[in-house]
Amino acid sequence: MSDKAADKPLRVRMPIGIDYKWCAGPASTDYLTGLKDGRLYGRRCPVCQMVYFPPRNGVCARDGVMLGESVEVGPKGTVTTFCIVNVPFLGQTIKLPYVAATIILDGAHLGFSHLLQEVEATDVRMGMRVEPVWRDKSDWDYSLENISHFRPTGEPDAPFDDYARYL
Amino acid sequence: MRDVGIVAFAESQLTYGTTNTPVEMIVPTVNEVLKNAGIERTEVDFWCHGSCDYMTGQPFSFVAAVDALGAWPPIIESHVEMDGAWALYEAWVKIQMGEANVALVFGNGKSSAGDMNRALTLQQDPYTVAPLWPGLTAMEGIGACAALQAGTVTERARRDGAKNGNVLVSGSESADELLSRAVTSAPFRDHDLPAMADGVSAIIIAAGHAAKRIAKRPAWIRAIDHRIDHQNLGWRDLARSTSAAIAASEVGVHNDKVDIAELHTTFSHHEQLLINALQLRTDATRITPSGGALVGNALMAAGLSRFGHAARAIFDGTADRAVAHAQQGACLQQNIVAVLEGN
Numbered sequence: 001m002s003d004k005a006a007d008k009p010l011r012v013r014m015p016i017g018i019d020y021k022w023c024a025g026p027a028s029t030d031y032l033t034g035l036k037d038g039r040l041y042g043r044r045c046p047v048c049q050m051v052y053f054p055p056r057n058g059v060c061a062r063d064g065v066m067l068g069e070s071v072e073v074g075p076k077g078t079v080t081t082f083c084i085v086n087v088p089f090l091g092q093t094i095k096l097p098y099v100a101a102t103i104i105l106d107g108a109h110l111g112f113s114h115l116l117q118e119v120e121a122t123d124v125r126m127g128m129r130v131e132p133v134w135r136d137k138s139d140w141d142y143s144l145e146n147i148s149h150f151r152p153t154g155e156p157d158a159p160f161d162d163y164a165r166y167l
Numbered sequence: 168m169r170d171v172g173i174v175a176f177a178e179s180q181l182t183y184g185t186t187n188t189p190v191e192m193i194v195p196t197v198n199e200v201l202k203n204a205g206i207e208r209t210e211v212d213f214w215c216h217g218s219c220d221y222m223t224g225q226p227f228s229f230v231a232a233v234d235a236l237g238a239w240p241p242i243i244e245s246h247v248e249m250d251g252a253w254a255l256y257e258a259w260v261k262i263q264m265g266e267a268n269v270a271l272v273f274g275n276g277k278s279s280a281g282d283m284n285r286a287l288t289l290q291q292d293p294y295t296v297a298p299l300w301p302g303l304t305a306m307e308g309i310g311a312c313a314a315l316q317a318g319t320v321t322e323r324a325r326r327d328g329a330k331n332g333n334v335l336v337s338g339s340e341s342a343d344e345l346l347s348r349a350v351t352s353a354p355f356r357d358h359d360l361p362a363m364a365d366g367v368s369a370i371i372i373a374a375g376h377a378a379k380r381i382a383k384r385p386a387w388i389r390a391i392d393h394r395i396d397h398q399n400l401g402w403r404d405l406a407r408s409t410s411a412a413i414a415a416s417e418v419g420v421h422n423d424k425v426d427i428a429e430l431h432t433t434f435s436h437h438e439q440l441l442i443n444a445l446q447l448r449t450d451a452t453r454i455t456p457s458g459g460a461l462v463g464n465a466l467m468a469a470g471l472s473r474f475g476h477a478a479r480a481i482f483d484g485t486a487d488r489a490v491a492h493a494q495q496g497a498c499l500q501q502n503i504v505a506v507l508e509g510n
Contacts, residue, residue: 014298018289020224020281025188057190057234064208064237066194 172385366465
């Protein structure tokens with residue numbers, strides 16, 4: 001090897017990676033298999049009686065106990081808070097402006113985020129009653145993406161006191 | 168210095184291949200240690216958790232563990248990317264600083280979530296060692312070649328493991344039988360390697376009056392010390408554990424008799440290295456009567472369990488003075504040594 005070659009930095013490729021086995025756990029298994037069937041399952045805390053949808057890690061974060069019985073919730077729900085997205089970004093597929101809303105399903109006590117469509121962004125408000133619009137059944141998987149979006153039901157708004165506690 | 172003692176201990180049944188999430192694994196053991204102490208969670212004024220994100224493959228996975236604690240009203244908590252024994256050390260410092268009186272510490276690991284031999288490689292130097300993927304077993308093999316005393320250690324661990332119902336493996340084979348088995352990963356036979364496990368360990372420590380209120384006979388932490396060897400394996404003498412020896416000397420292991428020593432032995436040859444480093448007399452000191460990590464190594468919990476089993480021997484009067492040891496990293500890189508006393 002010439003001196004010149006020795007001066008060149010040595011480069012090596014060392015790809016790294018580890019495979020993992022991820023277990024959803026019993027609570028999220030109910031949730032995910034329910035979605036596959038087009039049904040919405042949460043779990044109830046045996047202490048505070050709150051129904052978590054999604055059931056997160058299978059425990060009540062407030063009481064530090066395992067969540068109990070599986071409870072079917074929804075499919076209708078109430079918008080608690082929302083965000084009107086006006087800013088374009090790379091890879092954007094939804095027409096601006098659109099609304100990302102936090103929704104509490106009927107029978108549940110924990111909000112989750114989803115897309116709100118079939119309504120002008122300026123007409124969205126806290127307390128608005130909404131329902132899911134499911135994708136074609138042949139596309140369903142173990143995923144909340146089985147729901148394409150939520151849309152207004154046209155029912156009267158829920159009174160503020162109904163959801164004030166969960167904001 | 169404040170008097171600080173271990174007042175309660177709980178550990179889960181060890182398994183391999185649990186379908187629970189890490190958070191679902193933690194809840195029963197945390198609730199059990201509170202029950203063992205007979206206190207409400209609101210009486211705990213500091214919480215500390217040990218776990219390793221590389222084991223789950225999720226950054227900040229430990230944040231979810233707070234869900235397991237019932238953090239309402241809000242709690243004061245912390246996390247170490249280490250075995251739960253280091254969480255105990257942080258809690259001990261917190262209590263010494265007067266910022267807490269009762270602390271709950273726990274460690275959890277789900278070894279079955281991936282290839283831990285590879286995952287633990289990521290704790291090595293990220294530039295010159297980790298990219299070569301040596302694997303933990305190979306690194307420990309280098310150390311074992313320097314100081315192997317296979318056979319006798321595992322014989323005792325497997326026999327003791329049968330008495331501790333929570334372990335993963337146990338057996339009554341003689342050392343000769345074990346040594347007649349095939350070498351699976353030279354210089355190791357399978358029984359020289361830790362039985363990788365999924366599990367959780369939790370301990371409550373408390374200061375002075377609080378400790379006396381909670382436990383009949385607290386295991387007082389008379390001294391605790393943490394020392395680290397250089398991370399470069401080539402710069403160390405792997406036939407000895409210098410950091411364990413310094414920690415043992417700092418805590419005064421030999422100021423009095425040692426009834427039992429719970430050593431965090433993950434590979435069988437560690438035990439002799441640790442006996443040498445701590446200068447234990449095996450005729451006077453019972454070594455790791457729980458069976459230790461060789462018979463059930465719930466990563467990030469097994470070290471804390473050594474503290475728990477040492478404390479349990481004080482609780483029930485089996486020992487008046489015990490040594491608890493925990494380690495982390497390849498080839499005994501980091502070591503905590505503590506002296507626990509009943510009186």
